[in-house]
Amino acid sequence: MTFLLLFSAFVVSTCGLVYELISGTLASYLLGDSVTQFSTVIGVYLFSMGIGSFLSKYVEKNIIATFIKVELLIGLVGGFSAAFLFVLFEHVSSFRILLYSLVSITGMLVGLEIPLLMRILQDKFEFKDLVSKIFTFDYIGALLASLIFPLVLVPHLGLIRSSFMFGIFNVLTAIWTLQMFKRDIPWVRLLRSSALVVLLILVIGFIYSEKIMNYAEASTFPDPVIYAKSSQYQRLVITKTPHDLRLFLNGNLQFSSRDEYRYHEALIHLGLQAVHEPRRVLVLGGGDGLAVREILKYDTVSSVTLVDLDPAMTQLFSKQDWLVKLNAGALRSPRVKVINSDAFIWLKEAQAAGEQYDFVVVDFPDPSNYSIGKLYSTTFYRLLSKVVATRGAVVIQSTSPYVARKSFWCVDATLRSVGFKTTPYHLYVPSFGEWGFVLASKEAFQMPEHFLPGLKYMDPKTAKAMLDFPPDMKPVATEVNRLNNQVLVKYFEEEWSEYSH
Amino acid sequence: MHRRRFLAAAVGAGAALASGMMLGRHLFSGELFSGVGARRRKIPGRILGAAASIGHRLRRGTPVLSALSGVPTRTETVSCVVVGGGMAGLSAAWRLRKKGFSKFVLLELDSEVGGNSRSGETEVSAYPWGAHYVPIPNADSFLVRELFEELGVITGHSLEASTRGLPLYNETYLCADPQERLLLHGRWQEGLIPQFGVPESEQRQYRNFLKQMDEFRTARGADGRPAFAIPLEGSSQDSRFRRLDALTMEEYLKEKGWDSPHLRWYVNYCCRDDYGGTLDQVSAWAGIHYFAGRSGRAANAAPQSVLTWPEGNGWLVKRLRERVQEQVRTGSLVYRISRQKSEQKSEGTSGFFVDYLEIGNPEGAQRTVRLIADHVIFAAPRFIARHVIEGFPSERARVSEAFHYAPWMVANVSVDSVPAGHGAPLSWDNVSYQSPSLGYVLSTHQEIVRYSREKSVLTYYLPLSDEAPEAARKSASKKSLEDWQDLVVGDLSRMHPGIESRITRLDVWIWGHGMIRPGRGFIWGKDRKAAAEPWGRLVFAHSDLSGISIFEEAQYWGVRAADQVLAHLPTVPDPEKLKEQGS
Secondary structure, eight states: OOHHHHHHHHHHHHHHHHHHHHHHHHHHHHHHHHHHHHHHHHHHHHHHHHHHHHHGGGOOOOOOHHHHHHHHHHHHHHHHHHHHHHHHHTTSSOOOHHHHHHHHHHHHHHHHHHHHHHHHHHHTSOOHHHHHHHHHHHHHHHHOOOIIIHHHHHHHHHOOOOOOOHHHHOOOHHHHHHHHHTSSSSHHHHHHHHHHHHHHHHHHHHHHHHHHHHHHHTTSSSOOOEEEEEEESSSEEEEEEETTTEEEEEEEEEEETHHHHHHHHHHHHHHHHHSSSSEEEEEEEOOTTTTHHHHHTTTTEEEEEEEOOOHHHHHHHHOOOHHHHHHGGGGGOOTTTEOOOOOOHHHHHHHHTTEEEEEEEOOOOOSSSSHHHHHGSSHHHHHHHHHHEEEEEEEEOOOOOTTSHHHHHHHHHHHHHTTTEEEEEEEEETTTTHHHHHHEESSSOOOOOOOOOOSSSSSHHHHHHHHHHOOOGGOOOOOOTTTTTOOHHHHHHHHHHHOOO | HHHHHHHHHHTTTTOOHHHHHHHHHHHHHHHHHHTSSSSOOOOOOOETTTHHHHHGGGTTOOOOGGGGGSSSSSSEEEEEEEEOSSHHHHHHHHHHTTTTTEEEEESSSSSSSSSSGGGOOOSSSSSEEEEOEEEOOOTHHHHHHHHHHHTTTTTEEESGGHHHHHEEEOOBBBOSSOOOEETTTEEEEESSSSSOOOHHHHHHHHHHHHHHHHHHHHHHHTSSHHHHHSSSSSSOOHHHGGGGGSSSSHHHHHHHHHOOOHHHHHHHHHHHHSOOGGGGGSBBHHHHHHHHHOOOSSSSTTOEEEEEOOTTTHHHHHHHHHHGGGGEEOEEEEEEEEEEOOOOOHHHHHEEEEEEETTTTTOOOOOOEEEEEEEEEEEGGGGGHHHHHHTTTTHHHHHHGGGGGEEEEEEEEEEEEEEOOOOSOOOOOEEEEEEEOOOOETTTTTOOSOOSSSOEEEEEEEEEOOOOHHHHHHHHHHOOOOHHHHHHHHHHHSTTTGGGEEEEEEEEEEEEEEEEETTTTTTSSEEEEHTTTTTEEEEEEOGGGGTTOHHHHHHHHHHHHHHHHHHSSOOOOHHHHHHHHOO
């Protein structure tokens, strides 16, 4: 019996430390600045434990029953802490108040545990042995928690599931204590049934952790989240309704399955149809394989090289069933070679190796920061012009000419500054709004007379209309985007911030 | 026994019964925050710049040197010796080789050439140990432009109407955007001129100051020369501008009524950046030259853009060294230069004995070598001349007493993830308003990858301008690696709380004589002029002869010295013609 009680000391200490680590990790995850978050969480937690220890002296009667109640409460509060914080983060105005209240409550309850346990055991041992034994188990528990938390819990279980699991351990401690002392405490039945209820709730929470996580993520997205993963480079989220599937990278919409055909047909066919007998095609970015799907419709194309930084992205779109269905298995085609590499460096090497392509698709994210801005610079386009065949063409995703008019025409000006002849065009994509591309080639562009049969958007008449820019999107004079001025990023920031406010 | 009693006493005194757990938590949290409030963990690193201690053997009366008075182990005859492998010496060598002349030797004390443009490298990135950029050259900086064309830094000239004839620069060498940011009131702002919370009255002073500097940039004297030229020797002699040398920068600001604390901070920052001295230590003429000396334009960059490389000007050192490799002898301590006694020759035409010690000799034996040369290009700092030139007239030797050199500390800090901060994004040059340092530059800034690598090397610059140079050198020499690391980590932590845990290595270089510091009256005074006078066929070449430690001045003196030597030589066949004859 005494061993079981000592084991309880070990369990409660492990659980206590895990809750503290969960709150600290969550706070730094959601609020950033990990040093501040960890430091304040640990401080508040320790102080609250002090309050708990202080309060323990006011527990005069029914020490064992109180201990059991405290365990149940910790199980409930601690077990739900991660889920609670995750879900409420989006909805409460002062998340910090919520966080520190939760940390204080958990801390106070945990602070009660050891003093109560020592008093339960005070008659079983001599004082010196009691102190030595309790503290030994306490320390071992702390060590265990500190090791399994980063090594096992975070990578394998995730924060929400871990907190439920340790809540369950607290409740189990309550239950076996109850069993041991059932003759010494009043209201055994009531305690037992409440323990079982708490246990049940926690087990359900544990089982549905994934759903809770999805719900937390989902509150940022209009549709249900069916997939969410943080890769080495970005956070990938896929949402789905019966009629629509959407991909978000770092919260930015990449496509909606309802209208992506407009975007990708416009991206590919205007340029590729104009190239005579295209054979070798290069796609930079576009790891979803949707542009490749369109390219593979040309029988003359013998090889497509897709260079996308993120293996998580290309693997997802070559394995996941509904995504493979969407891109018609493009990334699995024997004609397609997928390379996960940084586009700038890869292009530099390809150029040095003298590689030539008949058509190049550049489908990068919008130039919203300096690192992506480099991929829209004169230096990048100069490299590009060296890998494009004389009679070939390049098409570049160039953000919205309506929202970001200067940004769009800056891409055009930058391409022209390195010697390309450009054909800017645009179309309406319902989920995006007005969207623009720039087609660049060394020889003047010849409008194709016909397009492939079976396309849903592109035909000669539409193609002609795409070249026409109404007055509110007409060309404006801009500077040329270079590595040493990054004007595009500045235009883009200015224009989109105006639009979103 | 004792421990038990202590524990019992602690419990008995009513300390929280949970103290065991509390203690456990504290130990644990201590692990998370090593260094915050506690003694920081040990960071690997070392102090470099040790060549100074070898150099100090040159001081008179040291036993090492007196032991060297015997006969050299080897004697060689060459046409010319270049003493010193910094930018001036390398430029002299570059010029000599370009003119088809290779019968010379370049002696460098250190194990590598480069002087204060030295650089280092880790598996993550190359990084500078000193000079780390060159502004795009002025239209009349012909030598710099010639070198840049040779190295592919200038790739051609614009044919477009608006920029016709302007140089096109290799864009991977032009400093990428974002270039500079300043930490002010806890937030990073773009650019180094303080903006956040600076009142309008001070902003007005900024505008007036910058307008005045713009006027100086285009101003010409009565003699038709630019007021502030590069090379400096081309500047106007008009007293309207020369009189500024009689003031310190502090006095000049006072004279103009510019008392804005933020403006003063900025100008002081610039003086320390270029000259290693504070407002009151630097000549106003020199201080203004920092702002008004550059008028370079480019077809594909804004005026006054800068060129930089991961290893800073170490990139130029590597390119120059490739070109003069055969002539370079590193680890060579020149301890005596003496006139060759010759009956036939008069004072002005006699040659020299250049005696040096091979300190880098792998066999361990330190051999002495005597070079017999017709010409010497003395491209070491000018103050060294009096220690090594035998028979140098005392009034000439004393000239260098007017030369003051600023000591510097440069640290290279390897981090496993780059710091960010609130406000403007991580830039090439990152400065804190509060810091005694000049901030740090990011070695991986010029990389073209989309997701910048997390690992990088930060180069941290600290001119030791709090004390007089002599005293500052003395206190610097007493500091241990840990002292310097504490200082750098402490300062960086104030800019980026928590950065300490990301630091994987921290090396320090102490530059005892980092750069010439032009005090009041130095630029247009008699001493600087006298110091540059050749001594027979020994000519001096070093940026300290300009009073401004920049690449362009070093190159100017190096090339000029080479040309002086070439003028005395029997006509050297043009290498191009030689090739034609051979074929």
